Amino acid sequence: MGAQDGAMTDSNKLPSGQTRIDSIEMRGITKRFPGVLASDHVDFDVKSGEVHALLGENGAGKSTLMKILYGMYHPDEGQIFLNGKPVSIASPTDAINHGIGMIHQHFMLVPTLTVAENVALGLPSSRGPLTDLDRVSKRIVELAGIYGLKIDPDAYVWQLSVGQQQRVEIIKALYRGAALLILDEPTAVLTPQEVDEFFVIMHQMVKDGYALIFISHKLHEVVEISNRVTVLRNGKKIGTRPTSETTKQDLANWMVGREVDFAPDRGNIQRGEVRLKLEQVSCGSDRGTPGLREVSLEIHSGEILGIAGVSGNGQRELAETIAGLRKTTGGHIYLEEKDVTNFAPGDLTERMLSYIPEERMRDGMIKDFTVAENMILREHHKMPFSASGFLKLKNISTHSEKLIAQFHVKTPSQETLAKNLSGGNIQKIVLAREISRNPRAIIAAQPTRGLDIGATEYVREQLLDQRKRGAAVMLISEDLDEILALSDRVAVIYEGKIMDILSRQNATRERLGLLMAGVQSGEKTPA
Amino acid sequence: MDFTIILQAGIASGTVLLFATIGELFSERAGVLNLGVEGMMLVGAMSAFSTTIATGNPWLGVMTAMLFAGIISQIHAYIVITLQADQVVSGLSLTFLGTGISLVLGEGLSKAGTVSLLPNFSIPLLAQIPILGKIFFTDQSILVYVGYLLVPLAWFYINRTRPGLHLRAVGEYPSAADALGINVFRMRYFYVFVGGMLAGLAGATISLAVSPGWFSELTTGGQGWIAIGLVIFAQWDPIRAAVGAYAFGALRRLILDIQGPLLLLGFDNPFYYNPYLGFFLQMLPYLFTVVVLVIGSREAMRKRIGAPAALGNPYIRGERGK
Numbered sequence: 001m002g003a004q005d006g007a008m009t010d011s012n013k014l015p016s017g018q019t020r021i022d023s024i025e026m027r028g029i030t031k032r033f034p035g036v037l038a039s040d041h042v043d044f045d046v047k048s049g050e051v052h053a054l055l056g057e058n059g060a061g062k063s064t065l066m067k068i069l070y071g072m073y074h075p076d077e078g079q080i081f082l083n084g085k086p087v088s089i090a091s092p093t094d095a096i097n098h099g100i101g102m103i104h105q106h107f108m109l110v111p112t113l114t115v116a117e118n119v120a121l122g123l124p125s126s127r128g129p130l131t132d133l134d135r136v137s138k139r140i141v142e143l144a145g146i147y148g149l150k151i152d153p154d155a156y157v158w159q160l161s162v163g164q165q166q167r168v169e170i171i172k173a174l175y176r177g178a179a180l181l182i183l184d185e186p187t188a189v190l191t192p193q194e195v196d197e198f199f200v201i202m203h204q205m206v207k208d209g210y211a212l213i214f215i216s217h218k219l220h221e222v223v224e225i226s227n228r229v230t231v232l233r234n235g236k237k238i239g240t241r242p243t244s245e246t247t248k249q250d251l252a253n254w255m256v257g258r259e260v261d262f263a264p265d266r267g268n269i270q271r272g273e274v275r276l277k278l279e280q281v282s283c284g285s286d287r288g289t290p291g292l293r294e295v296s297l298e299i300h301s302g303e304i305l306g307i308a309g310v311s312g313n314g315q316r317e318l319a320e321t322i323a324g325l326r327k328t329t330g331g332h333i334y335l336e337e338k339d340v341t342n343f344a345p346g347d348l349t350e351r352m353l354s355y356i357p358e359e360r361m362r363d364g365m366i367k368d369f370t371v372a373e374n375m376i377l378r379e380h381h382k383m384p385f386s387a388s389g390f391l392k393l394k395n396i397s398t399h400s401e402k403l404i405a406q407f408h409v410k411t412p413s414q415e416t417l418a419k420n421l422s423g424g425n426i427q428k429i430v431l432a433r434e435i436s437r438n439p440r441a442i443i444a445a446q447p448t449r450g451l452d453i454g455a456t457e458y459v460r461e462q463l464l465d466q467r468k469r470g471a472a473v474m475l476i477s478e479d480l481d482e483i484l485a486l487s488d489r490v491a492v493i494y495e496g497k498i499m500d501i502l503s504r505q506n507a508t509r510e511r512l513g514l515l516m517a518g519v520q521s522g523e524k525t526p527a
Numbered sequence: 528m529d530f531t532i533i534l535q536a537g538i539a540s541g542t543v544l545l546f547a548t549i550g551e552l553f554s555e556r557a558g559v560l561n562l563g564v565e566g567m568m569l570v571g572a573m574s575a576f577s578t579t580i581a582t583g584n585p586w587l588g589v590m591t592a593m594l595f596a597g598i599i600s601q602i603h604a605y606i607v608i609t610l611q612a613d614q615v616v617s618g619l620s621l622t623f624l625g626t627g628i629s630l631v632l633g634e635g636l637s638k639a640g641t642v643s644l645l646p647n648f649s650i651p652l653l654a655q656i657p658i659l660g661k662i663f664f665t666d667q668s669i670l671v672y673v674g675y676l677l678v679p680l681a682w683f684y685i686n687r688t689r690p691g692l693h694l695r696a697v698g699e700y701p702s703a704a705d706a707l708g709i710n711v712f713r714m715r716y717f718y719v720f721v722g723g724m725l726a727g728l729a730g731a732t733i734s735l736a737v738s739p740g741w742f743s744e745l746t747t748g749g750q751g752w753i754a755i756g757l758v759i760f761a762q763w764d765p766i767r768a769a770v771g772a773y774a775f776g777a778l779r780r781l782i783l784d785i786q787g788p789l790l791l792l793g794f795d796n797p798f799y800y801n802p803y804l805g806f807f808l809q810m811l812p813y814l815f816t817v818v819v820l821v822i823g824s825r826e827a828m829r830k831r832i833g834a835p836a837a838l839g840n841p842y843i844r845g846e847r848g849k
Contacts, residue, residue: 072706072844091708092705092706092707092708093708096707096708102706104706106702107703108700108702108703108707109700109703110695110696110699110700110703110704111699111700111836112695112699112833112836113692113695113696113699117692118703120692121692121693121696121703121704121707121709122693122704122707122708122709123707124689125689128689129688129689129690130687130688130689131687131688131689131691131692
């Protein structure tokens with residue numbers, strides 16, 4: 001180990017042949033966007049041979065800071081130092097020339113091109129105007145070999161799994177001579193197994209002398225992989241610590257700015273009458289195959305029924321069928337004893353059903369409408385929001401001001417367009433709209449997917465409050481922790497069928513896991 | 528009716544569509560839909576004819592046509608790339624603008640006299656090939672031969688060169704290209720310009736070679752729209768575009784010529800100066816265009832037939848996703 005380190009320092013070279021970056025330092029970085037101070041005099045640095053985690057809620061300014069380092073944004077104030085000397089990074093090309101590479105959260109790969117073509121993009125070719133893909137391929141295989149990555153340079157990107165695409169991104173950065181990698185939420189799209197494999201690669205790279213910046217809001221990952229951690233909140237730096245001197249709870253409190261409660265209090269609540277009842281409901285899926293197969297279940301007042309399952313097993317169809325967005329092919333749906341099968345969404349609104357859709361950006365709000373307008377989407381046609389066909393702007397404004405305060409929506413104003421808000425704030429708008437009308441039943445589909453800690457905690461508290469108020473809540477989630485933390489009973493869905501419904505006491509991880517894989521209780525695990 | 532003659536004329540007429548189609552294909556491959564092809568072609572046809580009358584040199588006419596059409600294409604480029612406006616609306620306006628400009632500047636041009644046309648010639652040896660030699664290589668305009676060269680060149684450029692690789696990336700996923708230091712905005716301006724120049728060349732091909740003269744908006748007669756349909760039909764591939772363009776050129780000739788003879792294959796010709804059937808036949812290429820455009824406008828279908836993923840979307844730096 002020591003000998004290896006010595007050799008490394010002597011040559012000062014990385015395995016890819018690139019000179020390493022001893023340190024990069026950002027000092028006093030400030031960036032203003034209209035209405036927002038995205039980065040407020042932030043200092044940040046990273047050294048060769050370490051993982052420096054950048055932690056913060058959505059909208060804390062992590063991505064802004066890194067886009068400045070990668071030359072995509074220009075700071076209003078501040079200076080960047082490379083190995084102690086000031087440098088100007090005006091474009092991604094500059095960043096690449098300085099040995100800085102970035103793996104974006106949304107992969108920057110062209111799906112219709114091959115791996116080699118993607119890697120060659122933007123680089124001069126050794127054959128002038130003609131492509132030199134054979135040479136590029138050779139180098140890709142070479143680089144991939146260093147970290148044992150299996151990559152076929154001739155494969156089309158659309159054929160690759162998400163994990164493989166990420167490896168292509170890493171190769172792409174190494175090919176361009178990166179000695180420092182900015183990893184922008186690299187684990188967000190990976191399965192747990194892929195995350196483990198990815199961490200092995202990160203460990204090896206750090207050992208070899210790369211400098212890695214790891215952006216995340218997942219605490220356990222930060223604690224597992226990083227050497228130092230910097231926390232940002234609202235564009236300000238809260239502090240930098242060696243990871244070994246912090247705990248998950250400390251970091252969470254830093255991020256959110258107050259004590260975070262990971263296990264909300266459910267309280268003891270007597271459930272009431274049946275509010276929502278499905279009887280042998282079937283429907284089709286978008287591909288024309290059966291989506292739901294004779295699903296029967298009941299949700300009582302004051303109860304949260306969790307729907308657990310692996311993504312794509314009928315969860316979307318279940319939510320849409322109840323919400324009136326998808327026609328049934330059989331069976332009946334009752335809302336408070338009234339048969340509402342195939343009722344239009346408007347009629348279900350009248351009967352006080354609320355729906356928090358999975359695709360909040362597409363189905364939950366209108367991107368180009370203001371916050372205030374999105375808040376009244378469901379009841380805009382009624383008093384007090386409109387009368388004789390005219391909108392009552394004053395009432396709408398009062399109403400949205402009230403909800404913005406009550407639901408802690410972070411927005412410059414109620415006239416801001418919804419698309420300019422972060423995911424967590426958009427979900428708060430949806431929640432505010434759906435919950436403030438005191439619905440009788442709520443369908444919540446993946447309500448915390450993609451949200452940060454603070455927003456997730458908030459959404460869960462709100463759902464529990466609704467349960468306390470006496471609403472019947474269906475919670476569809478792929479996050480087992482969430483299901484187990486909130487549900488009174490858990491139904492497991494598999495290939496459009498309800499495998500079983502377990503009480504809270506009987507719903508263990510193991511039992512749910514088996515049911516989610518399609519193994520009926522009592523059956524033996526397939527060998 | 529001699530079919531080799533119809534096909535020979537069809538190739539010439541198809542060359543017009545070929546230039547316009549390949550031009551639009553470049554623009555769309557970069558992610559910019561330009562519905563102004565018809566307008567740019569008219570500008571090209573008018574300026575080619577008018578310059579040739581003034582100077583007596585058809586080559587100057589061709590160059591003016593390409594330059595003029597290229598320049599007005601930059602209006603569309605500015606509106607949709609820099610101002611990020613809707614590409615459909617801007618493209619349609621460009622057609623109106625181009626039509627207007629060419630009608631005003633072309634006023635009286637149809638009676639201005641005859642011009643010296645671009646040369647026609649046969650290719651030695653190749654013209655000797657039975658049937659094919661007659662159709663493709665005998666007494667064709669020099670522009671027809673330019674067209675033959677353009678197709679493989681365009682294919683090679685898009686699929687085998689570095690700038691071609693960048694072109695594909697810009698049309699598929701501009702933010703990826705941008706992150707790698709490719710100037711998306713400059714590339715899009717450039718390929719809209721290329722599209723404009725080729726539309727101008729298509730116009731010049733009409734007024735200086737295929738059906739010489741200036742007949743106001745009837746000069747192009749909607750071929751710009753057919754070209755837009757052909758790009759979709761060709762699934763954004765130059766080779767398929769050529770096949771489509773020549774097939775349509777031949778079809779146009781056939782529709783004209785089929786109404787002439789009394790007997791067709793030994794039977795009474797039902798199309799013989801029959802205005803109803805004649806108009807119906809003339810409608811077919813446009814009907815095809817409408818059908819192809821409808822199919823091509825469906826999101827799911829566009830994915831299946833391989834439309835550039837970013838086609839029609841303005842590129843805004845820093846916006847999530849595409």
